[in-house]
Amino acid sequence: MASAKEGSRGMFLDGQELTPAGREHRTLLDPATNRPIATVPTGTKEDARAAVESASKAFEASGWAAPDGQRRLQVLGRIAQALAERW
Secondary structure (H helix, E strand, C coil), X not given: CCCCCCCECCEEECCEEECCCCCCEEEEECCCCCCEEEEEECCCHHHHXXXXXXXXXXXXXXXXXXXXXXXXXXXXXXXXXXXXXHC
């Protein structure tokens, strides 16, 4: 199993690592060892708004938001079948 890369991280938005608006950070711990594995930004309201806006644009552009519920049902059915076959 791959381990997390140690170090400080930015925020990922639109496929890019960005510097957060705020300055506060939080240390993430490995639950197995309780050792620090990364420092990540806590984020601000501005960061959250930007993330929601980005996610909304991606959702609309994906075609998933199209009104064809039957197509979504087919896709989810294939996903469920693949999961059932795997486990």
